[in-house]
Amino acid sequence: MGDFIHLLVSGTATGAIYALAALGFTLLWQAAGVINFSQGEFVMLPAFAMLFGISFGLPLWLAFLVACVLAAIVLGLGFKRAIADRLMGHGVIPLVIATLGVSIAVKSIVRAGYSAEAHPVPSPFPGGVLSIGGINVSYADIGTLVMAGAIVIGLQAFLNRTVTGRAMQAVAQNTESARVLGIDVRRMVAYVFGINAVLAVVTALLIAPTYLAKFDMGDSIGQKAFFAAIIGGFNQTRGALLGGVLIGVLENLVGFYVSPAYKEGVALALFLAVILFRPEGLLGKAEERKV
């Protein structure tokens, strides 16, 4: 029983990290109709940016804040202007191809221009474990859960309880109507790109201490975040959270009770099952699309 609860907690913590990246997928899709297949590289780059900051003597928290600002500018607004703005309105396929291209290019540039090695990244949380009733939970897992939970609650509060958040929801739900009512759709979409970039930095902060900063570290997180978003429902932020946590928990349980060899296949199996039997996702809604 102790093992089970431990697996559940650490799986939820890992799943919360997937959920943060998946949240970016769903926000971009809802507000701008963009699927970003370079989301994994959006996580990898801030990990290196933080390492770079630390190498200049910055404390981790300051390197994180600097990475957030840089990411919002480069991965948020820069990505929007250079790629998304030019391809939005031409359907999903050009954006998918372009973001896959960005993914390959960024990985190659980092590998060739900086390093192909894995680099350790300090954890924002203390080492060690907390024992409660014979169940050991690492401080890293607790910290990850608290931080991811705070980010999700904060984001929901922003979307539901502020004027700008409501305008962003309005744009996501009905862009044309929002435009006619005087809501600055372009500005709201820019905010979403910025939020997605900052979510990627938080994901990097939480995952890099385990995965290490490496040019291809985004492959796995990007893929699982995409699966999580599909499993939960691509048009539902709550769906991204559910999908992420489901994958994290099931990976842990399968890895422990069945075989670690099957762990990496869990997300793919869940993804296939959802695509076959509930393509709109567990919490998603079927969408009408003009063809």
Add this chain to the structure above:
Amino acid sequence: MTATPGFLDVRDVRKAYGAIKAVDGVSFSVGPGEIVGVIGPNGSGKTTLFNSILGQIRPTSGSVELCGEDITGMSPLELARRGVGRTFQTLQVFGGLSVRDNLIAAAQEFKGTLPGRLFAKPDAGLGHHADEMIELFRLKHVAHLPAGRLSYGQQKLIDIAMAFMPAPRLVLLDEPCAGVNPSLVDQLRELLVQLNRTQGGSFVVIEHNMDFIMKLCPHVICMVEGKVLAEGKPAAVQANPAVLEAYLGN
């Protein structure tokens, strides 16, 4: 032509798709506070005319002026900032937001500065006005429900209420009665008359419900095949043999 030109002036607007002339040289004016009806059979170019006036599509030629300012081809956002609103044939409510939040969202961008909006109170100071509109449109019992869960007729009322939330100077209503229970049509007409009286804006209304448009609009334009076939007082347009022929055939 209406009595007080110079508020909205549509001059020789044309919109062609290849060889098809969807709007073919339409001109008319709307005075301040005036309600003008636009009728015509399906495919006569009414909605294309609306879209040309409202920046959804750019007219092939011609001009649109609001209070003397050329607004031809302006984006819907720029027009909204100038006090121009519209409703669509189809529902355009934000289904996931409550009725009250829909109304607030419809007017909030006109309030305050950017930092102010980022950290403003959730109702943006518009809660009282939204409650008044909810009362006026008899939506109090569903005010806090997500708009997407309500009946088509109720969503249509929300749609119209949203267009009037920012107290626009000009509103273009595209088939406000479409899909509305006939028992609500008179109520809707009374609401529009009341809003016209209290807010003082000008309305242009596309509608197929002749009884509704004849009672609401002192001035009516009939379009056929992209052109203005007849215009004037409702009874005169209704009795015009060319209009009857366009609707009923020979």
